[in-house]
Amino acid sequence: MGTALRCAVLDDYQRAAAAGADWSVLEGRVETVSFTExxxxxxxxxxxxxxxxxxxxxxxxxxxxxxxxxRLPRLRLLIASGMRNSVIDYEAARAAGVTVCGTESSSTPPxxxxxxxxxxxxxxxxPESTALREGxxxxxxxxxxxxxxxxGLLGLGKIGGRVARVGLAFGMDVLAWSRHLTxxxxxxxxxxxxxxxxxxxxxxxxxxVHLALGARTRGLIGARELALxxxxxxxxxxxxxxxxxxxxxxxxxxxxxxAGAGVDVFDHEPLPADHPMRTAPRLxxxxxxxxxxxxxxxxYYSQAVEDIQAFLAGAPIRVLG
Numbered sequence: 001m002g003t004a005l006r007c008a009v010l011d012d013y014q015r016a017a018a019a020g021a022d023w024s025v026l027e028g029r030v031e032t033v034s035f036t037e038x039x040x041x042x043x044x045x046x047x048x049x050x051x052x053x054x055x056x057x058x059x060x061x062x063x064x065x066x067x068x069x070x071r072l073p074r075l076r077l078l079i080a081s082g083m084r085n086s087v088i089d090y091e092a093a094r095a096a097g098v099t100v101c102g103t104e105s106s107s108t109p110p111x112x113x114x115x116x117x118x119x120x121x122x123x124x125x126x127p128e129s130t131a132l133r134e135g136x137x138x139x140x141x142x143x144x145x146x147x148x149x150x151x152g153l154l155g156l157g158k159i160g161g162r163v164a165r166v167g168l169a170f171g172m173d174v175l176a177w178s179r180h181l182t183x184x185x186x187x188x189x190x191x192x193x194x195x196x197x198x199x200x201x202x203x204x205x206x207x208x209v210h211l212a213l214g215a216r217t218r219g220l221i222g223a224r225e226l227a228l229x230x231x232x233x234x235x236x237x238x239x240x241x242x243x244x245x246x247x248x249x250x251x252x253x254x255x256x257x258x259a260g261a262g263v264d265v266f267d268h269e270p271l272p273a274d275h276p277m278r279t280a281p282r283l284x285x286x287x288x289x290x291x292x293x294x295x296x297x298x299x300y301y302s303q304a305v306e307d308i309q310a311f312l313a314g315a316p317i318r319v320l321g
Contacts, residue, residue: 004028004029004030004031005029005030005031005053005054005076005312006030006031006033006051006052006053006054007026007030007031007032007033007052007053007054007055007056007308008033008034008035008048008049008052008054008055008056009032009033009034009035009056010035010039010055010056010057010058010061010062011035011036011038011057011058011061011062012034012035012036013036013038014292015034015036016297016301017032017034017056017297017301018034020297020298020300020301020302021298021301021302021304021305022302022305023305025305025309026305026308026309029312030054030308030312033052035048038061038062038270039062042065042067042068042071045062045068046068046071046072049072049075050071050072050074051074052072052074052075053074053075053076053077054075054076054077054078054079054308054311055072055075055077055078055079056079056301056304057078057079057080057081058080058081058300059080059081059082059085059291060080060085060086060087061269062087063087063088064078064087064088064089064093065087065089065092066089066091066092069089069092069093069096069098070092070096072096073096075096075098076097076098076099076311077098077099077101077307077308077311077316078093078098078099078100078101079100079101079102079103079304079307079308080100080101080102080103080320081102081103081105081291081296081300081304082102082103082104082105082291083102083103083104083105083318083320084102084212084320085100085102085320086213088100088320088321090320090321091321093321094321099311099316099319100319100320100321101307101310101311101316101317101318101319101320102307102318102320103299103300103303103304103307103318104299104303105291105296105299105300106291106293106295106296106299107158107159107162108162108293108295109290109291109292109293109295109296110159110238110290110291111159111162111163111166112293113238113264113286113289113290114159114163114208114210114236114238114290115163115166116286117236117238117262117263117264117284117286118206118208118234118236118262119146120262120284121144121206121234121236121259121260121261121262121284122143122144122145122146122206122234123143123144124140124141124143126284127140127141128140128141144205144232144234144259146167146170146171146172146206147170147171147172148171148172148173149172149173149205149206150172150173150174150175150203150204150205150206151163151164151167151172151173151174151175151204151205151206151208152175152176152177152194152200152201152203152204152206152207152208153167153174153175153176153177153191153200153207153208153210154176154177154178154197154200154207154208154209154210154211154220154221154243155176155178155181155209155210155211155212155239156176156178156181156185156186156189156191156210157210157212159210159238159239160176160208160210161189163208163210164176164189164190164191165189165190168190168191172206173192174189174190174191174192175191175192175193175194175199175200175203175204176189176191176192176193176194176200177193177194177195177196177197177199177200178211179216181193197220197225198225198228201221201225201226201228201229202228202229202230204229204230204233205230205232205233205234206233206234206236207229207233207234207235207236208235208236208237208238209221209235209236209237209238209239209243209244210238210239211239211240211243212239212240213239213240213242213243217240217243218242218243219242219243219244219245220243220244221235221243221244221245221248221249222244222245222248223245223248223251223252226248226249226252226257226258227252227257229257229258230258231256231257231258231259232259233258233259234258234259234260234261234262235249235258235260235261235262236261236262236263237261237262237263237264237265238262238264238265238290239265240265241263241265241266241267242267246266246267246277249261249263250276250277250280253280253281253282253283254280254281256281256282258282259282260282260283260284261282261283261284262283262284262285263277263283263284263285263286264285264286264287264288264289264290265288265290266288269287269288270287271287303318
């Protein structure tokens, strides 16, 4: 078919793309290059991707607005892991003749990470482990029980439903709320339906966020909402940073108005070295690991290869937008 097309794999931090799929099926037709460092600006991205016809991007790590797409005249295929992406301008992509495709994504890894954060907070695992290694006090904290406590879930979709079932298995009283949550869905999962967001926040010992980011959920949890939470309560967010007002959360943590927070998502990613989230008290933070698992990566990259094969055959699959 002539000269091979060039495919860029972005943000391959762990160099996992090569092991996650059999790229050899594209040999002779596509040359693949992995970038292991994040490009922090649109200028850097435009320069790095100028000679590529295909780009594979993970989740929503990299935005593709109209301004960037206009600077990539060679681009023909953009593949994003997952079947929903809020940082790609689909209309601009269509106008530029760029096909956008997705992949499947499992809700199991973010569910598991939610519980890793929640359990880590409840039993103070990081400070206790650090004290043990560094010769600090033996048993410096008293853990928070889960059984008999109330877990409040903002959102009861695929991930929220899975989180709820684990909470029930721990013997927790599980309460859920979202604008469109129905009594039938709450009954299906076996949880109580909160009458309002405010009732949930005031009544929960642990609050976990499992909502999609949109106009109605951006800033859903601000200073007023955090003030409703119990002083001994914890907030966990593995969904999207913008759902929780970041400045309000930092203030609540610094002032001890909530017991702590577990956060996997941030307003800027990767998190700048001087970002206040890196040094906030009462915070258990992870670098957006929610979907980062071997099984999920195998799905992302193997289906990215399938997407490329289908595109080359003139019959794109899993088209988004």
